[in-house]
Amino acid sequence: MTIQGWILILGFTAVLVALTKPVGMWLFALYEGRRTPFHAVLGPLERGFYKLAGIDPAAEQNWRTYAVHMLLFQIATWLFTYAMLRLQAVLPMNPRGLESMGADGAFNTAISFTANTNWQWYSGEVALSNLSQMLGLTIHNFLSAATGIAIAFALFRGFARHGEGGDTGRNQATLGNFWADLTRITLYLLLPICVGYALFLVASGVPQTFTSLVEATTLEGARQSIVLGPVASQEAIKLLGTNGGGFFNANSAHPFENPTALTNFAEMLSIFVIGAGMTWCFGKAVGNTRQGWAIFSAMLILFLAGTTIVYWQEAAGNPMLHQLGVAGGNMEGKELRFGIAASALFSVVTTAASCGAVNAMHDSFTALGGMIPLFNMQLGEIVIGGVGAGIYGFLLFALLAVFVAGLMVGRTPEYVGKKIEAREVKLAVLAIAMLPLCILGFTTLAAVTPQGLAGPLNAGPHGFSEILYAFSSATGNNGSAFAGITSGTPFYNGLLGAAMWIGRFFVIIPVLAIAGSLAAKKYTPETTGSFPTTGGLWIGLLVGIILIVGGLTFLPSLALGPVADHLAVASGQLF
Numbered sequence: 001m002t003i004q005g006w007i008l009i010l011g012f013t014a015v016l017v018a019l020t021k022p023v024g025m026w027l028f029a030l031y032e033g034r035r036t037p038f039h040a041v042l043g044p045l046e047r048g049f050y051k052l053a054g055i056d057p058a059a060e061q062n063w064r065t066y067a068v069h070m071l072l073f074q075i076a077t078w079l080f081t082y083a084m085l086r087l088q089a090v091l092p093m094n095p096r097g098l099e100s101m102g103a104d105g106a107f108n109t110a111i112s113f114t115a116n117t118n119w120q121w122y123s124g125e126v127a128l129s130n131l132s133q134m135l136g137l138t139i140h141n142f143l144s145a146a147t148g149i150a151i152a153f154a155l156f157r158g159f160a161r162h163g164e165g166g167d168t169g170r171n172q173a174t175l176g177n178f179w180a181d182l183t184r185i186t187l188y189l190l191l192p193i194c195v196g197y198a199l200f201l202v203a204s205g206v207p208q209t210f211t212s213l214v215e216a217t218t219l220e221g222a223r224q225s226i227v228l229g230p231v232a233s234q235e236a237i238k239l240l241g242t243n244g245g246g247f248f249n250a251n252s253a254h255p256f257e258n259p260t261a262l263t264n265f266a267e268m269l270s271i272f273v274i275g276a277g278m279t280w281c282f283g284k285a286v287g288n289t290r291q292g293w294a295i296f297s298a299m300l301i302l303f304l305a306g307t308t309i310v311y312w313q314e315a316a317g318n319p320m321l322h323q324l325g326v327a328g329g330n331m332e333g334k335e336l337r338f339g340i341a342a343s344a345l346f347s348v349v350t351t352a353a354s355c356g357a358v359n360a361m362h363d364s365f366t367a368l369g370g371m372i373p374l375f376n377m378q379l380g381e382i383v384i385g386g387v388g389a390g391i392y393g394f395l396l397f398a399l400l401a402v403f404v405a406g407l408m409v410g411r412t413p414e415y416v417g418k419k420i421e422a423r424e425v426k427l428a429v430l431a432i433a434m435l436p437l438c439i440l441g442f443t444t445l446a447a448v449t450p451q452g453l454a455g456p457l458n459a460g461p462h463g464f465s466e467i468l469y470a471f472s473s474a475t476g477n478n479g480s481a482f483a484g485i486t487s488g489t490p491f492y493n494g495l496l497g498a499a500m501w502i503g504r505f506f507v508i509i510p511v512l513a514i515a516g517s518l519a520a521k522k523y524t525p526e527t528t529g530s531f532p533t534t535g536g537l538w539i540g541l542l543v544g545i546i547l548i549v550g551g552l553t554f555l556p557s558l559a560l561g562p563v564a565d566h567l568a569v570a571s572g573q574l575f
Helices: 003-032 039-053 063-086 103-114 130-160 166-172 178-204 231-240 261-285 289-316 319-323 339-352 367-378 389-409 422-448 460-475 490-519 536-570
Strands: 213-217 223-227
Touching: 003 130, 003 178, 003 261, 003 289, 003 339, 039 178, 063 103, 063 130, 063 178, 063 490, 103 130, 103 490, 130 178, 130 231, 130 261, 130 389, 130 490, 178 231, 178 261, 231 261, 261 289, 261 339, 261 389, 289 339, 289 367, 289 389, 289 536, 319 536, 339 367, 367 422, 367 460, 367 536, 389 422, 389 490, 389 536, 422 460, 422 490, 422 536, 460 490, 460 536
Parallel strands: none
Antiparallel strands: 213 223
């Protein structure tokens, strides 16, 4: 580890902290439906959407209506993208004459982008036309990100609104309007930032062109075709919306997606900035910004701990190479223009935030260095987390933590003025349990069947880690992979597609049910007997609950994978 590496990590953290409140203020304006500077230009477009669709943006929806409209919209956009991929060969803007995608591949890809996962079993530059990239996929990068933020807004309203109580109140309590939330987030947050961001990327050397490819002469005198396309526009929203799917197979390790140290820093920051701002927005929504800062502090502790472990392990290098006289850190699978520190930081940022973009190959990390990105995803990617998804996932753990605290003091737990009762705890446990059930269940199936065992490139614990990582990434809606696994088969396309859908929507529905239940509850003033949820004790309890739940659930699988891999390498054993 070097001084320069720590300056990068701490400097990144400082800039993130500085941006948290300004971004949170912008998000809060959208949460309240207030006017923004972009309304003068985009307001008529928003009103036109509502008129064309026959939507009254002021019409409030209860949690069931909000959920049904959200699900129908996701299914419709999934079918649209599936049809586009299946018909790619006959659609326009296909200058290289690429074939249509097969049924299982299109099924997987359409679900992947609908669920904000962007898992890519294919090489984007050789499998997808410009139209498929721009319309079929990029549209999801906006809408799936906006959906996550909309669900978080609905949960915030559940905490902030004070109903009449009881079952009748629960049915009548409203959480806003899904269509209004989706439209405003897209028009006044994601779209304006992405326009400026894409221009910055173009100025930094990222292509944005309809030219299909160029011919270059190599140093050996051979001719090489270099694929180009509308890269910058997709790159901007893939990072800002924590989507992750790249125009090129090498993703953000490709010089056309991430050419310089400055773009690398900006890309990492854009992955985290909205998720960080959501914490301040939550605090403002419930009338106490200290609540948001407490959540942000817990997230930051987990993030810095993970980054420290990955940087330490990658800087320490591979002991097997050290025995052969090759000194230094582990540079396998990393870009020389970024180095170990920037690669370690990027790996933690992208897996903490359910993004999935990578600037280094996680399969080539040391065993313990690769374990932290894996563990980040298994926690549900709540450490800053995906846009919207991170904060509502973290609040599920907050409900469990306050329930545990209530048991300690012998009274009904309270959180931000709402009593947390059996219904909310059961729903929170149900949502949290979806991830281990899906990750461990599908991993077990893949690890004992011939079709599943045909996927990993490596044998032994590392091969098991490749399978475990794939289903952790899919269920956690991340999209990154241990690059050694071959997943473009009907078996993996089907199972991973199911994992992505479960990991996204089987969590969202309980979250909305919790929001509806909370919105119906009366406000409970804080008393001297209330457990404080803003100080150091609360932050420590949050971190402890997250690590205990994650550790107890996934420690056996991690022991079979990266831990066993580390011990084998330390003893001089290779598979």
